[in-house]
Amino acid sequence: MTSLLRFAPLLLGLASLALLEFTSIISWLEIQSTAIVITGLAILSTVVVVLSKNVADYADEVSEVIGQPIGTLVLTGSVITIELALVASTMLKGEANPTLARDSMFSVLMIALTGVTGICNIIVAIRQGRMALEDDGLIDADELATTNLVGSNTYFLMISTMSVLALIIPNFSPTTSEANFSTPVNVVLSIVAVGVYAIFLTAQMSSYSTLFSEVMPDLIRPQEAASGDGPLQEIVQSEETTETAPSLQASALMLMAGLLVVVLISESMGHLIETGITDLGLPSSLAGALVALLILAPEALNSIQASISGEMQRSINTLYGSVLATVSLTVPAVLAIGEITHTRVILGLDPFSSVLLVLTLFLLRPMPRLTGIEGLMRLVVFGFWLLLQVF
Numbered sequence: 001m002t003s004l005l006r007f008a009p010l011l012l013g014l015a016s017l018a019l020l021e022f023t024s025i026i027s028w029l030e031i032q033s034t035a036i037v038i039t040g041l042a043i044l045s046t047v048v049v050v051l052s053k054n055v056a057d058y059a060d061e062v063s064e065v066i067g068q069p070i071g072t073l074v075l076t077g078s079v080i081t082i083e084l085a086l087v088a089s090t091m092l093k094g095e096a097n098p099t100l101a102r103d104s105m106f107s108v109l110m111i112a113l114t115g116v117t118g119i120c121n122i123i124v125a126i127r128q129g130r131m132a133l134e135d136d137g138l139i140d141a142d143e144l145a146t147t148n149l150v151g152s153n154t155y156f157l158m159i160s161t162m163s164v165l166a167l168i169i170p171n172f173s174p175t176t177s178e179a180n181f182s183t184p185v186n187v188v189l190s191i192v193a194v195g196v197y198a199i200f201l202t203a204q205m206s207s208y209s210t211l212f213s214e215v216m217p218d219l220i221r222p223q224e225a226a227s228g229d230g231p232l233q234e235i236v237q238s239e240e241t242t243e244t245a246p247s248l249q250a251s252a253l254m255l256m257a258g259l260l261v262v263v264l265i266s267e268s269m270g271h272l273i274e275t276g277i278t279d280l281g282l283p284s285s286l287a288g289a290l291v292a293l294l295i296l297a298p299e300a301l302n303s304i305q306a307s308i309s310g311e312m313q314r315s316i317n318t319l320y321g322s323v324l325a326t327v328s329l330t331v332p333a334v335l336a337i338g339e340i341t342h343t344r345v346i347l348g349l350d351p352f353s354s355v356l357l358v359l360t361l362f363l364l365r366p367m368p369r370l371t372g373i374e375g376l377m378r379l380v381v382f383g384f385w386l387l388l389q390v391f
Helices: 002-022 025-030 034-066 070-093 100-134 149-167 183-205 222-227 231-240 248-268 270-279 285-295 297-308 312-341 351-363 373-390
Strands: none
Touching (some): 002 025, 002 034, 025 034, 025 270, 034 070, 034 248, 034 297, 070 183, 070 297, 070 312, 100 285, 100 297, 100 312, 100 351, 100 373, 149 183, 149 312, 183 312, 248 270, 248 285, 248 297, 270 285, 285 297, 285 373, 297 312, 351 373
């Protein structure tokens, strides 16, 4: 029975995917009333969330066996591989859309760096507030949650640099009339993006791995460790149950299978989402944002679970690692495909989005301690971005 329950979300996802791919249910839903379309979207979105929660659980199992920060790379690597395949497939087979990659990257950045990161920050603030109430009702500065500052700053520098180079500087290129570089400059940008990311991965997995590992927070009090009621005891219990945990190979296989099903369902829902948004009279740009949100659901849930457990650095590794991989790898792939197929590619954001990106990167600056205010401000920016997708 336990094994069946472990497979239940994946089986549900596979059944839903088969229904979408081998029947005409999407075509049928697209011609129904708005209420039926929205109901269908709600049901499919629920399936994606359930499957994403299952994927996040498998990611936790893999992380426990492999350790940090390499554990989170399994989730990030799987997601970015599937995302790149979908973007490439759309460019090669779908309608010509010169802003496809740009809009996709920007949506990933806004969802991960403002929405999900904001939620994680607030969860940590609520957690430390609850601990303070259990103690003397006050929080000292030394008791505030913290991250591995050097590792977080490394993410900040790389994400900021690559985001500005790929999404803002093309607007000011003197070599073309569009928001893109000339072919020689694009070649240099692609080499730099891939090279920098390769150097980062090599450092993260070897000599600099400790810079991306969890920092033991001061919120773990000595009496908690002694009584066995605090997070330290949870870590000990986790280590004690490692021998009975599922094998690494099985968890990794289920993780990648679940991710593939999540992304394929999300992409199959694309036309249905566009129909629902059109029926409601909303801008079409909101459709891409919703699809990106569904695709990021496994990583978002994994990050939120890490924050609930007090593992803020693992949350950052998951979210920031995904963003860095998206910017560093999507740009070269899209530029190469565009050059080979002679497809127009526009990288530069419009003025409004450029300003919003700069504000987001400003809020991304690593903080030595987390109060929850930084999370609130990120959620404000995310809400404002979503609002302007609607109106």
